[in-house]
Amino acid sequence: MTTFRRTVRVLWRPKWRIANWMLLAYGLLVVGNLVQTGFSEGWFRINLMNITTGVGVGLGVIAFVWLAVRTEHDWVQDTYRLLPVTNTRFYLAGVVTTVGAYLYFVVVRLLVMGLSALVSGQQSAANLNHWLRVAWTGGVREFGTVGWLGVLAFVALLVSLLIVGAWTLITLVHLLTNALSTFLPAGRQRIFKGLLAIVVVGVLVWLGKWLVQLRDWVTAAWNDAAMVSILGMFVIGVVAMMAVNVYLLKFWVEARVR
Amino acid sequence: MQFDDKVPIYYQIKNYLYHRIIAGQLAPGDKVPAVRQLAVDLTVNVNTVQRALSEMVTEQVLISKRGRGNFVTEDVTQIAALKHHLIVTYVQQFYHQVHGLELSDDEIVQELRTYIATQKGADK
Amino acid sequence: MSNALAITNLTYRKNYQTILTDVNLTITPGKVVGLLGENGAGKTTLMRLIADLAKGYRGTIAVGDATAGVQRRIAVSFSEALQGFRPTTKLSAVRDFYARVYGDFSAKKYLDLITFLQLDDDLELAKLSKGTREKFIIALTLSREATLYLLDEPFSGIDSMSRKRIISSIIKWKRPEATMIISDHYVTEIAPLLDEVVVIKDRTICAHKSSDAIRQEFGIGVEAFYESLYEGAIQHDDL
Secondary structure, three states: OOOOOHHHHHHHHHHHHHHHHHHHHHHHHHHHHHHHHHHHHHHHHHHHHHHHHHOOOHHHHHHHHHHHHHHHHOOOOHHHHHHOOHHHHHHHHHHHHHHHHHHHHHHHHHHHHHHHHHHHHHHHHHHHHHHHHHHHHOOOOOOOHHHHHHHHHHHHHHHHHHHHHHHHHHHHHHHHHHHHHHHHOHHHHHHHHHHHHHHHHHHHHHHHHHHHHHHHHHOOOHHHHHHHHHHHHHHHHHHHHHHHHHHHHHHHHOOOOO | OOOOOOOHHHHHHHHHHHHHHHHHOOOOOOOOOHHHHHHHHHOOOOOHHHHHHHHHHHHOOOEOOOEEEEEEEOOHHHHHHHHHHHHHHHHHHHHHHOOOOOOOHHHHHHHHHHHHHHHHHHHO | OOEEEEEEEEEEOOHHHHHHHEEEEEEOOOOEEEOOOOOOOOOHHHHHHHHHOOOOOOOEEEOEEEEOHHHHHEEEEEOOOOOOOOOEEHHHHHHHHHHHHHEEHHHHEEEHHHOOOOOOOOOOHHHHHHHHHHHHHHHHHHOOOOEEEEEOOOOOOOOHHHHHHHHHHHHHHOOOOOOOEEEEOOOOHHHHHEEEEEEEEEEEEEEEEEEEHHHHHHOOOHHHHHHHHHHOOOOOOOO
């Protein structure tokens, strides 16, 4: 049987390429912007940090979508479905590589931003100070017993879970649609796909509302128990969806026939 | 070698080897090529070659030596018998086919003689 | 040892339409079997079911002793179309992929095969002609030391020189105990290669016979036998 490590390695390659393409695009944007600012405002007035943080805001979304497309592509390819590895390991390897590639993209970008902040020196420090002041006066003053780091960790985990959850949901919808198109007759397919669409939209709307509520609730009183239970609920939701995905892969989802 | 798809392949392989033995291309005591080699040369399945060879071992035309392969029998009378058997088979086929054309035995012999004579003439 | 392949009461439906029904098939180890049938008869589907690529069937499929999907995937080497690779992937990169994920991949066998099939490992997938691509797929499939090989129409649309090379490579590199199923809808050129033929017609297996038995019993070639089954000249009851 193929080991988990080897499965990860073969699934990683194409996703790593995607992350690198996105980083290249980011690099080009930075350089382009640099040159443009240099010519229009004068080279000495360039603030590197402003540029590195200012450009390519949409790249994160593109990387997210591109990785999702690749992930879904892998689920239905003979080349991958033939691997002598259990469906659970195969699925987890897919998730791990997608998350890993995205993380790689994000971390490299943050590193570039950090380095450029060092280069920009004083000016940037002033900038950062300004934003901190804004945040402070904006009302984020008290973090209860949790403290700065706790809130930061909570937000980071929540965002990560939302991203992973989104990929998991995309896979769930994809695999369900795939299984429905394979085994149900055309008429009933339409009904079930319609239902599926309604359910997905419903879930997304509910999730959106809930997140807004959550923000109010959490910012009103920062407390550990609330945060942990929120994260816990998210984790359970994501894991449940993952379990369904593995089940679908194992019994109902066929690779695309050439 | 081209096979006739209507006749069992193992049978045709046997015939092919019979001919080689009688023609002396495989002399008494010679090693027969390995099964896989024969299969590759003849572009047939290994199992089919195996079947042909093991039948020939049973017929004692080939002698199987453990771990060393198959050898043509050194028993010359065995080969002579094989040759005779083949001749009889062919004559039988020929006779039955021509007989079906309503020829008398004398006429058959006569036709054969004439044919041989013209063939010899053509060869010269 | 048990059978190389044992399929019992297999039924497979897609979109509520029966693709295969009541399939029973047993193949003993070491055999080379031709899987014959018209286009769309279900040859590819049957292979995909065996290889655990098609799902949702009823009945049992056992490759050796393995019935679970992942166990079957370990035992089976399926000639997949390499759609998972980008067209610019080099053949050597595909080999690396295979060597990494398949524990039974033999680097030596691969080298022997690509040398024999005259393949240049340094080319990109997109640069290969149909025949060369098929040869490469065969080289990869046979490089695994699997117990059951499934070659899905390896000879369709390729020139006769490539076909001959592929046939020779099969004879040369198939281990005696390994079993091989080759699907095709045109059988003459591979007939001498086949121990047995399995004919799929009307969504099920309508004949499974040894090819020399066909020649002996019916006095006809495998191709003629197959055609007469489809034309109804030989009825199912005659078998």
